[in-house]
Amino acid sequence: MYAIVETGGKQYRVAVGDQFNVEKIPGEVGTQVELDRVLLIGGEEIKIGNPLVEGAKVKAEIIKQDKARKILVFHYKPKKNIRKRKGHRQPYTRLRVLAIES
Numbered sequence: 001m002y003a004i005v006e007t008g009g010k011q012y013r014v015a016v017g018d019q020f021n022v023e024k025i026p027g028e029v030g031t032q033v034e035l036d037r038v039l040l041i042g043g044e045e046i047k048i049g050n051p052l053v054e055g056a057k058v059k060a061e062i063i064k065q066d067k068a069r070k071i072l073v074f075h076y077k078p079k080k081n082i083r084k085r086k087g088h089r090q091p092y093t094r095l096r097v098l099a100i101e102s
Contacts, residue, residue: 001043003100005035005058013095014058024091027062032098034059041102057101064094 002015008023027033031051038056041047067089076083 001041001100003038003056003058004040006037006039007035011039014100015098016100018097020097021092021094021095023093024065025062025093025095027065027093029062029065032059032061033095041100046081047102053102055102058097059099060095060097061091061099063096065091065098066089066094 002013004011004013006012007025010023012022014020035058036052036056038053038058039049039051041056047053049056059085064082068091070087072088073086073088074084083094
């Protein structure tokens, strides 16, 4: 059984036991969260939401709160001696799926 959930403006295909990174969700490591924006539940019988599946939830546990690798942003304008360099690390939350309820 798998589900497609939406969180942080992105969609993820998850199954029980999967680990995946999402945009930062507030919470401590070890706490459980419920993802209630379930778009589809698949397996033996497929349930497609319109736009969401009624009463479906995905229970997950927060494994880690961390930041992604640093990316460098560089702006420059030729012939003007204008150069800016910035770094950015996007925060994320790592989740482990415990159960899919339909």
